[in-house]
Amino acid sequence: MPSVCFYFQVHQPYRLRKLQPFAESASDPFCRESNAGVMWKVAAKCYLPANQRLLELIHRYGGRFRVAFSLSGVAIQQMEEYATEVLDSFKRLADTGCVEFLAETYYHSLSSLRDPVEFRAQVALHTDAIQRHFGQTPRVFRNTELIYDDRIGELVSDMGYRAVLAEGADDVLAGRSPNFLYRHPARELTILAKNYRLSDDIAFRFSDRGWKEHPLTTSKFARWLHAHSGSAELINLFMDYETFGEHQWEDSGIFQFLDALPHDVLSARDWRFQLPSEVVRDLPAREALSYGRTTSWADQERDITAWLGNRMQQEAFHALHELGPRLRERNNPAALALWRKLSTSDHFYYMCTKWFADGDVHAYFSPYEGPYDAFINYMNALDDVRERILGDLPAQENA
Amino acid sequence: MNVLMLGWEYPPHISGGLGTACEGLTRALAGEGVNVTFIVPRAFGDEEAGHMRLLTPDSVVATTRRVEQSGERHVREPVEVIEVNSVLRPYQTPEQYLQSRSEFTQRSEPVSHVMEVLEHGSVAASQAVAHYGGDLFSEVRRFAALTSGLAQRLDFDVIHAHDWMTYPAALQIRNATGRPLVVHVHSLEFDRSGEHVNPDIHRIEGAGIRGADRVIAVSHYTKGVIVRQHGVDPDKIKVVHNGVTRAEAAQRYHLHADDDRPIVLFLGRITYQKGPEFFVRAAAKVLTRTKNVRFVMAGSGDMLEHVKHMVRELKVEQWFEFPGFVRGAELEKWFSLAECFVMPSRSEPFGITPLEALACDTPVIVSRQSGVSEVLRHALKTDYWDVDRIAQLMLAVIRHDSLCADMLEMSSRELLRLHWRAAAEKTSQVYQQAVAG
Numbered sequence: 001m002p003s004v005c006f007y008f009q010v011h012q013p014y015r016l017r018k019l020q021p022f023a024e025s026a027s028d029p030f031c032r033e034s035n036a037g038v039m040w041k042v043a044a045k046c047y048l049p050a051n052q053r054l055l056e057l058i059h060r061y062g063g064r065f066r067v068a069f070s071l072s073g074v075a076i077q078q079m080e081e082y083a084t085e086v087l088d089s090f091k092r093l094a095d096t097g098c099v100e101f102l103a104e105t106y107y108h109s110l111s112s113l114r115d116p117v118e119f120r121a122q123v124a125l126h127t128d129a130i131q132r133h134f135g136q137t138p139r140v141f142r143n144t145e146l147i148y149d150d151r152i153g154e155l156v157s158d159m160g161y162r163a164v165l166a167e168g169a170d171d172v173l174a175g176r177s178p179n180f181l182y183r184h185p186a187r188e189l190t191i192l193a194k195n196y197r198l199s200d201d202i203a204f205r206f207s208d209r210g211w212k213e214h215p216l217t218t219s220k221f222a223r224w225l226h227a228h229s230g231s232a233e234l235i236n237l238f239m240d241y242e243t244f245g246e247h248q249w250e251d252s253g254i255f256q257f258l259d260a261l262p263h264d265v266l267s268a269r270d271w272r273f274q275l276p277s278e279v280v281r282d283l284p285a286r287e288a289l290s291y292g293r294t295t296s297w298a299d300q301e302r303d304i305t306a307w308l309g310n311r312m313q314q315e316a317f318h319a320l321h322e323l324g325p326r327l328r329e330r331n332n333p334a335a336l337a338l339w340r341k342l343s344t345s346d347h348f349y350y351m352c353t354k355w356f357a358d359g360d361v362h363a364y365f366s367p368y369e370g371p372y373d374a375f376i377n378y379m380n381a382l383d384d385v386r387e388r389i390l391g392d393l394p395a396q397e398n399a
Numbered sequence: 400m401n402v403l404m405l406g407w408e409y410p411p412h413i414s415g416g417l418g419t420a421c422e423g424l425t426r427a428l429a430g431e432g433v434n435v436t437f438i439v440p441r442a443f444g445d446e447e448a449g450h451m452r453l454l455t456p457d458s459v460v461a462t463t464r465r466v467e468q469s470g471e472r473h474v475r476e477p478v479e480v481i482e483v484n485s486v487l488r489p490y491q492t493p494e495q496y497l498q499s500r501s502e503f504t505q506r507s508e509p510v511s512h513v514m515e516v517l518e519h520g521s522v523a524a525s526q527a528v529a530h531y532g533g534d535l536f537s538e539v540r541r542f543a544a545l546t547s548g549l550a551q552r553l554d555f556d557v558i559h560a561h562d563w564m565t566y567p568a569a570l571q572i573r574n575a576t577g578r579p580l581v582v583h584v585h586s587l588e589f590d591r592s593g594e595h596v597n598p599d600i601h602r603i604e605g606a607g608i609r610g611a612d613r614v615i616a617v618s619h620y621t622k623g624v625i626v627r628q629h630g631v632d633p634d635k636i637k638v639v640h641n642g643v644t645r646a647e648a649a650q651r652y653h654l655h656a657d658d659d660r661p662i663v664l665f666l667g668r669i670t671y672q673k674g675p676e677f678f679v680r681a682a683a684k685v686l687t688r689t690k691n692v693r694f695v696m697a698g699s700g701d702m703l704e705h706v707k708h709m710v711r712e713l714k715v716e717q718w719f720e721f722p723g724f725v726r727g728a729e730l731e732k733w734f735s736l737a738e739c740f741v742m743p744s745r746s747e748p749f750g751i752t753p754l755e756a757l758a759c760d761t762p763v764i765v766s767r768q769s770g771v772s773e774v775l776r777h778a779l780k781t782d783y784w785d786v787d788r789i790a791q792l793m794l795a796v797i798r799h800d801s802l803c804a805d806m807l808e809m810s811s812r813e814l815l816r817l818h819w820r821a822a823a824e825k826t827s828q829v830y831q832q833a834v835a836g
Contacts, residue, residue, distance in 0.1 A: 022684050022787040311801035353809050376795040
């Protein structure tokens with residue numbers, strides 16, 4: 001009885017203002033206008049219409065259609081600040097009982113790579129937020145950008161999670177299929193590996209007119225799924241929720257696709273939609289799968305170089321984490337929250353130079369002119385934390 | 400302009416930087432509308448040389464012949480010709496031939512001497528053997544003999560020879576055709592072998608350089624060595640940078656940190672157009688955050704006194720230096736020493752200096768009001784009037800090595816392309832001068 005397991009990621013960072021280190025510094029380094037603006041735009045194009053569509057589907061199929069979400073804490077917080085109707089629509093989804101919310105770090109951070117203390121603290125904050133807003137306690141974990149390796153698996157297992165989501169990277173699977181459950185080599189931790197081909201058919205290729213399968217119809221996609229009958233136990237379709245309406249525009253037909261897909265999937269006998277925790281409950285974890293390198297769901301490389309690939313990113317990451325212990329030991333929740341907003345992975349993504357190579361202009365989501373400005377502005381923000389919050393003297397190097 | 404270019408290697412079959420430089424230069428020359436016929440000792444068929452004609456000395460060529468038509472207009476038409484090996488050209492009178500011949504011999508050692516060196520010279524002690532491999536002198540001799548034969552069947556206005564291995568061939572062709580010769584000095588035996596200079600290679604180098612009508616040197620440093628070692632008129636030598644790395648430059652100039660403070664450099668005319676006062680005001684802001692810095696303003700101009708006055712008014716003179724107008728080797732030295740180069744021009748049609756700075760591995764801050772800011776993506780950009788931002792960028796460059804390293808790494812490819820465009824432009828000028836005599 002093969003299952004389709006849908007998981008959608010919802011995340012919006014707190015973007016920084018253009019900081020002016022030689023002018024009077026304002027107390028809030030984040031740009032309210034741009035953050036509210038992005039939230040409103042994405043709410044209108046994606047969150048509200050897609051949530052409405054999902055709600056209808058769940059009702060239409062009487063519980064046979066179900067999906068999982070991971071909402072970052074900073075996304076939830078910005079919904080509270082700028083667009084409560086979005087948060088309400090997620091609550092309505094939660095109320096159906098057909099939607100599972102996964103655990104992650106509140107700040108969508110890279111702390112799992114560097115600071116286990118901080119990592120656990122941020123996961124706990126996120127769990128609180130999910131309980132408060134959706135009345136659920138997450139039981140399955142997914143890390144920022146699906147970043148995962150054996151060590152992170154141990155961290156997650158030690159925190160009591162029974163299952164984790166990860167990228168079904170070719171080199172890790174080494175010829176094995178992503179369409180079964182695996183387990184951590186040393187822990188009681190089940191691994192759900194993303195089927196990146198089928199996921200990316202929707203997330204990246206859906207509206208690509210150069211793709212030989214364009215246009216992608218639901219009957220075609222369901223046929224591809226059903227072709228796995230007998231040779232798969234589950235198909236993990238993991239993607240950014242912004243796929244619907246934001247990455248793939250409404251006029252591409254992505255909403256009609258979403259609307260018609262459950263019917264075509266369920267038309268084959270035995271096929272069903274399941275939530276990650278249901279999959280883990282019902283299916284056996286067949287064999288151990290070791291993630292010897294740190295994978296993510298980004299880029300061809302499926303690695304972490306989009307966030308920590310160049311020298312600027314490494315310097316910035318180091319500088320951020322140096323401040324962590326000092327901030328945590330002060331009893332200043334506002335200051336700690338500000339620093340934690342700076343731990344959000346997007347700040348590092350903006351500094352990436354991978355797409356900035358000569359003659360290779362990729363449009364990517366950055367509020368900056370380029371990676372150098374992103375780095376300089378971020379380092380200014382850290383200086384600000386150091387000087388205003390920790391009371392360090394302005395960095396003054398005397399000759 | 401039709402150029403017969405003689406090289407020793409071409410990508411992907413290269414042992415050093417020479418082949419890469421030849422590719423960069425010829426591509427950019429093609430962009431300038433220069434027709435290049437490039438001869439290398441061997442070709443393998445996988446060279447990407449669609450921008451020119453790539454030949455080997457034993458190529459059988461269908462040559463093009465220039466047909467004079469009603470005065471000025473030249474029409475090129477491909478004609479299959481089999482020519483008798485001859486130094487005579489149809490449009491040269493015996494008197495012209497003799498004259499060019501005698502001019503040539505006055506200026507240079509007879510070609511036969513060079514060939515003699517090749518015949519009997521010893522390469523055993525030379526680093527060059529290790530560098531290029533094989534029986535180098537016999538290779539050079541073979542190349543010279545075959546290439547000069549091939550050249551008879553080609554049509555060109557100027558000969559362009561890269562490094563000493565091609566000089567014997569080039570001198571023979573010049574001798575035979577009377578076409579002007581440009582030799583391009585990428586490196587000298589002195590650079591390659593230090594104390595253990597092979598005297599024969601050194602002699603061939605000298606013969607080529609003295610026998611050439613024009614010389615291109617890849618840096619002011621190289622130009623200086625050429626003048627000292629081969630006693631040629633500096634005016635005959637034009638510097639066209641191939642790009643020097645900071646490490647190389649530091650080695651050349653024996654730069655040692657007598658002062659650890661990072662240098663922020665302004666280099667150019669100190670005039671209204673160049674926005675020097677924004678540099679000074681930004682510097683003063685930087686000094687409120689760090690005193691561990693030096694600001695160098697190299698150049699002269701009608702605002703120099705005003706700028707110095709500003710520096711005194713702001714009480715920052717102890718962090719400022721004014722070395723005056725610099726050029727040549729001195730200019731390379733400042734670029735190489737600096738932590739960062741700033742060009743806060745009010746208006747700049749293009750602005751080549753940031754490219755020169757980047758060629759010395761020095762990150763740049765340029766005003767958005769310059770043409771060069773449009774083509775440079777791995778540079779820090781600012782509006783010239785935004786003193787706070789200029790100061791912020793200066794501070795960032797001083798403080799964060801990672802920023803500089805990433806920018807320089809990313810700019811190297813972009814720079815190469817831009818750099819060769821500038822190099823081709825200068826090289827074209829050298830051709831014009833060589834042809835004009």
